[in-house]
Amino acid sequence: MRYGRKASARAAVKALRAFVDGNKWRQRKGRYVPLHYIHGITGVRGYDVIVVGAGPGGSTAALTAAEAGMKVLVLERSRYPAEKNAGGFALSSKAWRDFPFITGLELPSMRKGTQCVAHFLSPPPEMEERFCIASGPSGRMSYPEAREFFTVTMLRREFDRFLADKAEEAGAEVKFTSLVTGLAKDADNIAGVLLEGGDEYRAPVVIGADGVMSQTARLAGLRDKWRPDEVISACAVDYSASRERLDDVVHEANFQAYFGPGMGGNYLMCYADCVHIGGPGVTNSLISRVSRTRIKPARELLETIQAPPVQRLLRAVDAVPREFHVHCVPWKDSMSDDVCAGGLMLVGDAAGLPEPLWAEGVWQAMYSGRLAAQVAREAIGEDDVSAASLARYLDRLRESPVAREFVGGAQLRRLFEVLGDPRAAGEMTEMMVDLTVNMFMSGQEPKAQTVARAVPILMENLPVLMKLLGIYVPMIQEAGGELPPQLAALGGMGALFGAAGGEEPQR
Amino acid sequence: MSARKKAGEVDRFALSEVIPATRDFIRLDGERCTGCGDCAVVCPMDLWELRGEKAVLAGDYKEKCTECGSCFIACEEDAIDFSYPPGGTGVVFKFS
Ligand SMILES: Cc1cc2nc3c(=O)[nH]c(=O)nc-3n(C[C@H](O)[C@H](O)[C@H](O)COP(=O)(O)OP(=O)(O)OC[C@H]3O[C@@H](n4cnc5c(N)ncnc54)[C@H](O)[C@@H]3O)c2cc1C
Ligand code: SF4
Ligand code: SF4
Numbered sequence A: 001m002r003y004g005r006k007a008s009a010r011a012a013v014k015a016l017r018a019f020v021d022g023n024k025w026r027q028r029k030g031r032y033v034p035l036h037y038i039h040g041i042t043g044v045r046g047y048d049v050i051v052v053g054a055g056p057g058g059s060t061a062a063l064t065a066a067e068a069g070m071k072v073l074v075l076e077r078s079r080y081p082a083e084k085n086a087g088g089f090a091l092s093s094k095a096w097r098d099f100p101f102i103t104g105l106e107l108p109s110m111r112k113g114t115q116c117v118a119h120f121l122s123p124p125p126e127m128e129e130r131f132c133i134a135s136g137p138s139g140r141m142s143y144p145e146a147r148e149f150f151t152v153t154m155l156r157r158e159f160d161r162f163l164a165d166k167a168e169e170a171g172a173e174v175k176f177t178s179l180v181t182g183l184a185k186d187a188d189n190i191a192g193v194l195l196e197g198g199d200e201y202r203a204p205v206v207i208g209a210d211g212v213m214s215q216t217a218r219l220a221g222l223r224d225k226w227r228p229d230e231v232i233s234a235c236a237v238d239y240s241a242s243r244e245r246l247d248d249v250v251h252e253a254n255f256q257a258y259f260g261p262g263m264g265g266n267y268l269m270c271y272a273d274c275v276h277i278g279g280p281g282v283t284n285s286l287i288s289r290v291s292r293t294r295i296k297p298a299r300e301l302l303e304t305i306q307a308p309p310v311q312r313l314l315r316a317v318d319a320v321p322r323e324f325h326v327h328c329v330p331w332k333d334s335m336s337d338d339v340c341a342g343g344l345m346l347v348g349d350a351a352g353l354p355e356p357l358w359a360e361g362v363w364q365a366m367y368s369g370r371l372a373a374q375v376a377r378e379a380i381g382e383d384d385v386s387a388a389s390l391a392r393y394l395d396r397l398r399e400s401p402v403a404r405e406f407v408g409g410a411q412l413r414r415l416f417e418v419l420g421d422p423r424a425a426g427e428m429t430e431m432m433v434d435l436t437v438n439m440f441m442s443g444q445e446p447k448a449q450t451v452a453r454a455v456p457i458l459m460e461n462l463p464v465l466m467k468l469l470g471i472y473v474p475m476i477q478e479a480g481g482e483l484p485p486q487l488a489a490l491g492g493m494g495a496l497f498g499a500a501g502g503e504e505p506q507r
Numbered sequence B: 001m002s003a004r005k006k007a008g009e010v011d012r013f014a015l016s017e018v019i020p021a022t023r024d025f026i027r028l029d030g031e032r033c034t035g036c037g038d039c040a041v042v043c044p045m046d047l048w049e050l051r052g053e054k055a056v057l058a059g060d061y062k063e064k065c066t067e068c069g070s071c072f073i074a075c076e077e078d079a080i081d082f083s084y085p086p087g088g089t090g091v092v093f094k095f096s
Helices: A007-022 A036-042 A056-067 A094-098 A144-148 A156-169 A215-219 A243-249 A287-293 A297-304 A308-316 A362-381 A387-399 A409-420 A422-441 A447-451 A454-460 A462-478 A485-495 B038-042 B070-074
Strands: A049-052 A072-075 A089-092 A111-113 A116-121 A129-135 A151-154 A173-175 A180-186 A189-195 A200-202 A205-208 A231-240 A255-260 A263-270 A274-279 A320-330 A344-346 B017-019 B026-028 B048-051 B054-057 B080-082 B090-092
Touching: A049 A056, A049 A189, A049 A362, A056 A072, A056 A156, A056 A205, A056 A362, A072 A156, A089 A094, A089 A156, A089 A362, A094 A144, A094 A362, A116 A422, A129 A422, A151 A156, A156 A173, A180 A215, A189 A205, A205 A215, A205 A362, A215 A344, A231 A287, A231 A297, A231 B070, A243 A308, A255 A422, A263 A297, A263 A308, A263 A409, A274 A297, A274 A320, A287 B038, A287 B070, A320 B070, A344 A362, A344 A387, A362 A387, A409 A422, A409 A462, A422 A447, A422 A454, A422 A462, A454 A462, A462 A485, B026 B054, B038 B048, B038 B070, B070 B080
Parallel strands: A049 A072, A049 A205, A072 A173, A116 A255, A205 A344
Antiparallel strands: A089 A151, A111 A151, A116 A129, A180 A189, A189 A200, A231 A274, A231 A320, A255 A263, A263 A274, B017 B090, B026 B080, B048 B054
């Protein structure tokens, strides 16, 4: 039963609660005293864990907590899972390594990705294919799933629904159409949430899984918002498409990227019977960069979708545009510290966890959600949910594979800056064309003549090669990898060549 | 180059659905606004414009806004306050 049906009852409850809250006997140095009997009197419902947001982070946290026997409430502002989450997604094979419950998962929109394709286009207005790499998984990957496939693409509305249902089956209560607008506090700790309309729910631990614009982070005073250089404003277009055509034309090359001068890495994701094209590349949709270049991300995406190879592919699969998506994603080069407070832990995008290359964030949300639920369980068991106690969540996160994705983060971000930079991207594309054609592919001239060009090609492209070395060498060093001294020295010199040629287009 | 037609024109507005919010969820503090225009550049739905030296939010933003929050992040003067519309209202993505 929830309180607040009648104004008089509400006033009485408020008075009783004020009396209860005002009494210091309930707290001992920020420690939680179970309040079930008080909840019984006041009608304020008590839980062990309240999760704000039913995205992958929130539902995985709720599932883990419910399976551990805790009483869990999930509050989600939308009417159904993923109603507010744009863009569809590719789930990396890491998720099959780490979450046994998705083994064998089959969803109608799924398409397996045993190939990845990167297209490098000529500059606008032509935007024609100049170079293309298609690759299968590498045999050197450290776990079996990664040697078999890259990702599985699927629609969020199906995957988020699957996770929310799983949490519910495990015993969590999931309420939709419920916007959290406030946090309840007990002395030093957060002790519950308030919904718009006044309903209040209490729990010793709140897990903020409310995404990139996290209100829980804000209400807890952890941060107001991410900085403009930490957020990308990503747009995508959803197209319905023919399943048979997709099977023939793209098969299992479910993830394709389009690079080119002025086209910093649009992605094309193919599902069972639809296609998403998103962009305009991670760097070009970085909000601080948009402010500098004055190039509107939505317009840039819609212009680059017109690239002839993209249009040919869309026609080949009978694609018809169906929906326009926009959503922000945190894109940070290092992990944040501000992810917990007394009674509160932030997970997924609310904690800024998407990795610093492609801003992949679903596996990160799931991983952190599970960690937060495990810490909640321990802390509640120890009867201590203070900030000091929950700080172990940050420690666990720092020891986890989620943190390892941030090693070399600054360099990873610079890699995309190079790929998104019109001059550097053009030079790199032409270098790859020259090397491939002259060394392997051409029957146009005698082989000995073309192969001999490799050296001049490399010499001419020394600046761009040094730029790449300036990114990769520090990354390898940061990862603790062994490097021959000559290469390390070259990398140090490469760093002098700067990231992206310092050039930014103006329109 | 192929003379064939484009694979469907993308009309952002025709391709998005919004259940209008019953209250405001974006607020502008005109005192703080310096007229830099960053909100207008980043907004995917063109809902901000500069009039004189100040940003102005479209009167019908509740019918078009995608709740992306890009304007809120872009504004370094903290002139824009952004929250979410009431539960169950606002943008609807069916194929995300
Ligand atoms: C276009 C695009 C493409 C992407 N592609 C990929 C990809 O291919 N692979 C990948 O791994 N990641 C991808 N990402 C990133 C990924 O979407 C996020 O990292 C991921 O959704 C984070 O999950 P989360 O659970 O932390 O947050 P979210 O999925 O954002 O979930 C947060 C939930 O909280 C709810 N909520 C927010 N505020 C409140 C409130 N006050 N009260 C109640 N509920 C609230 C929201 O409605 C939402 O359901 C992509 C992102 C975009 C925008
Ligand atoms: S970004 Fe902020 S300061 Fe700049 S015009 Fe918009 S509201 Fe004004
Ligand atoms: S939230 Fe997004 S769509 Fe809405 S006004 Fe701001 S930038 Fe535009």
